[in-house]
Amino acid sequence: MSYNVQVGTGGYTGWKILERTMERQRDVFSQxxxxxxxxxxxxxxxxxxxxxxxxxxxxxxxxxxxxxxxxxxxxxxxxxxxxxxxxxxxxxxxxxxxxxxxxxxxxxxxxxxxxxxxxxxxxxxxxxxxxxFETRSFEKNIGERYTEIELALNAQREIAEIADLNISENAKWYQILASKPLRRIFEGAFGLGSSFASLPIDRQLSDMKHRTERLTGSDSVSQFSSSAALDSVLKRFLLLGQLNISSMSTRYTTALAILKS
Missing domain, CATH: 1.10.3700.10 (AGR C 984p-like)
Structure with a gap:
């Protein structure tokens, strides 16, 4: 039996649909x-x-x-x-x-x-x-259509684990920056381009902490033990991603109209 996890059209709306239906869909997917x-x-x-x-x-x-x-x-x-x-x-x-x-x-x-x-x-x-394996398979099933939701599900788990580690705040941030999936969440949430990764690592750390503090009121990773703080980052990541897709679609539609005229 094949089953595709239902998340509407993805983005933040799809994320909220998944939150409401996660348990039922996990049960079906497990079969x-x-x-x-x-x-x-x-x-x-x-x-x-x-x-x-x-x-x-x-x-x-x-x-x-x-x-x-x-x-x-x-x-x-x-x-x-x-x-x-x-x-x-x-x-x-x-x-x-x-x-x-x-x-x-x-x-x-x-x-x-x-x-x-x-x-x-x-x-x-x-x-x-x-x-x-089953959890990641569930996420991968979504990610084949909506990568942003797979990344958000992964971040929900992985960032909370890093937040609880008994290491310094900077060390926690370095773990996030070293993880490609987690880095994509924060770079996406803060609208950072591909050039950000080429900055010196200390500069990346400083910028990331500064932007996080402006969004959540704290620059610590430990705050993400609380779902409320992490939800703020994930919501921004999903909404900005959705906005970028809509913007690209609008530009494409406009260009097509010009070509046809």
């Missing part, structure tokens, strides 16, 4: 044959996997693992993912800790290939990985 097939395969095969090499050699297992952590675009970078999984998460100089994007570290820790077999068995939570 999707393709999603169930991947979940069942992972449940049956993953317990047999003992090394990172075995995991990356199995396309379906690797798809579930990468999608669960928002890294599915790396599905063809198998050598790189293997090195990530074999990296020591307790060594500050290891590859996985040198990467600014902490999704790779979460993947490494969840699959625990660097641990001894006994330690790994204690740490592994296959059901948690499967749940994350």
């Amino acid at each position: 999707n044959y393709a999603v169930r097939s991947y979940k069942d395969y992972f449940s049956n095969k993953f317990p047999e996997v003992a090394t990172a090499e075995q995991l990356v050699a199995d396309y379906k297992l690797l798809t579930v693992a990468l999608r669960a952590f928002g890294l599915e675009s790396d599905i063809n970078n198998r050598f790189f993912i293997r090195k990530i999984l074999e990296s020591d998460p307790d060594d500050r100089t290891s590859l996985v800790n040198r990467l600014a994007d902490k999704r790779y570290l979460k993947l490494n820790q969840a699959l625990a290939f660097h641990d001894t077999p006994d330690e790994r068995e204690k740490k592994l939570e296959p059901l948690s990985i499967i749940e994350k």
Whole structure:
């Protein structure tokens, strides 16, 4: 059974529709044959996997693992993912800790290939990985038509997690700036162009904090533990995105009318 999550015409209106219907639509989506097939395969095969090499050699297992952590675009970078999984998460100089994007570290820790077999068995939570896969699959289904809503759903989860971390506010901001999906939320909410990413990182941090304070009254990431503060950013991101699309459509319509005249 195939099912497309219903969000109207996307944008902020679609976001509000999804808020009202999320639980029901998640229940229906969970019966999707393709999603169930991947979940069942992972449940049956993953317990047999003992090394990172075995995991990356199995396309379906690797798809579930990468999608669960928002890294599915790396599905063809198998050598790189293997090195990530074999990296020591307790060594500050290891590859996985040198990467600014902490999704790779979460993947490494969840699959625990660097641990001894006994330690790994204690740490592994296959059901948690499967749940994350289903959540991301739901979001991906929407994102195939309305990328902005997929980004907002991801941000709702990921930013709240960063907000609760026991690290400095600047470190939290650097994690957001290092994540392509989260960066797109803030750059979109504040109408920042592609040139923003080319600024020195300290300048980016300063600008982002300043703009956030003007919008929410605080420049901290910790404030996003509250849904109200995060909702302000997501609403602005979705509305500005919708406005830009409408503006582009109007310009296209005008240009077409001129060409026809």
